[in-house]
Amino acid sequence: xxxxxxxxxTKYFVKPATVPFPAVQPHFPKKFRGPPRYDPETxxxxxxxxxxxxxxxxxxxxxxxxxxxxxxxxxxxxxxRCEEACPVDSIKLMEIYGTPSPNKxxxxxxxxxxxxxxxxxxxxxxxxxxxxxxxxxxxEKMGETVSISELKNYLxxxxxxxxxxxxxxxxxxxxxxVLVKEVK
Amino acid sequence: MCGLxxxxxxxxxxxxxxxxxxxxxxxxxGCDIEIVAAxxxxxxxxxxxxxxxxxxxxxxxxxxxxxxxxxxxxxLLRVYQQVPEPKAVVAVGSCAISGNVFGTENYPLAxxxxxxxxxxxxxxxxxxxxxxxxxxxxxxxxxxxxxxxKS
Numbered sequence: 001x002x003x004x005x006x007x008x009x010t011k012y013f014v015k016p017a018t019v020p021f022p023a024v025q026p027h028f029p030k031k032f033r034g035p036p037r038y039d040p041e042t043x044x045x046x047x048x049x050x051x052x053x054x055x056x057x058x059x060x061x062x063x064x065x066x067x068x069x070x071x072x073x074x075x076x077x078x079x080x081r082c083e084e085a086c087p088v089d090s091i092k093l094m095e096i097y098g099t100p101s102p103n104k105x106x107x108x109x110x111x112x113x114x115x116x117x118x119x120x121x122x123x124x125x126x127x128x129x130x131x132x133x134x135x136x137x138x139x140e141k142m143g144e145t146v147s148i149s150e151l152k153n154y155l156x157x158x159x160x161x162x163x164x165x166x167x168x169x170x171x172x173x174x175x176x177x178v179l180v181k182e183v184k
Numbered sequence: 185m186c187g188l189x190x191x192x193x194x195x196x197x198x199x200x201x202x203x204x205x206x207x208x209x210x211x212x213x214g215c216d217i218e219i220v221a222a223x224x225x226x227x228x229x230x231x232x233x234x235x236x237x238x239x240x241x242x243x244x245x246x247x248x249x250x251x252x253x254x255x256x257x258x259x260l261l262r263v264y265q266q267v268p269e270p271k272a273v274v275a276v277g278s279c280a281i282s283g284n285v286f287g288t289e290n291y292p293l294a295x296x297x298x299x300x301x302x303x304x305x306x307x308x309x310x311x312x313x314x315x316x317x318x319x320x321x322x323x324x325x326x327x328x329x330x331x332x333x334k335s
Contacts, residue, residue, distance in 0.1 A: 075284055
């Protein structure tokens with residue numbers, strides 16, 4: 001009986017369980033997955049995030065030589081597949097909660113990229129940053145085996161045209177050199 | 185017309201909005217659990233005067249979670265009609281906003297919530313944090329005030 005009274009008395013010193021929410025920021029557990037956001041500086045516009053998105057929350061639109069990537073987290077499952085797939089860690093799931101809004105298209109993060117024209121057929125097919133990124137990576141791995149002008153010549157051609165002109169000696173030489181280097 | 189009485193009712197509505205929680209069918213119930221979590225002592229929405237109403241006839245704010253299926257479409261419309269004017273609707277979760285992974289052309293689904301009833305506030309998340317739901321309801325109270333002035 002007395003123990004019970006003592007227990008009740010000690011409750012006076014215990015903090016209330018309620019979180020004083022608007023006054024303090026909410027608690028986010030480790031690896032919390034909030035709304036995804038693009039970092040427009042590091043994004044290369046390869047579209048890997050849109051390829052893996054299970055709910056099609058990430059869309060790619062190509063318009064007037066611009067590639068626009070949009071993530072609408074009103075349609076997102078917060079699975080973080082895009083974060084896994086991104087080769088440059090540009091898209092990230094932030095540690096915030098989505099702020100409610102009367103307009104459902106407020107929940108959009110977008111990036112715009114300039115595109116490259118194919119030098120044979122004149123079609124837009126890749127972003128400038130993507131091509132630069134590939135050149136940088138190949139130079140890192142291959143060293144001086146491949147010259148930049150040669151690589152640019154190859155990468156500025158769209159995949160369809162590349163198939164058509166596979167028998168062009170300059171392209172074949174380049175591919176052979178890269179493959180031989182890899183085997184060694 | 186009713187003058188003082190209407191003013192009193194508007195003041196009471198602003199200070200203590202009653203919500204009605206309606207799962208609209210096509211969802212995983214995660215959002216429902218988060219709405220219920222917002223009513224627990226940890227978040228304790230009753231300190232803002234927000235109460236869970238037992239019937240839509242007593243409610244001011246309708247909290248809808250999930251996508252509308254063909255079966256729940258009629259019920260949703262009926263519940264919406266039962267809520268007395270002025271009323272506000274809060275759509276909670278990705279499913280209520282756009283359909284999420286279930287899409288919009290799935291065979292048991294009729295569409296998103298805003299295709300059937302006017303939605304005032306959208307709360308994004310899958311599921312949204314209870315804090316976000318509380319903020320959404322607070323936003324809906326502001327909408328209610330505007331609607332009261334109009335009527």
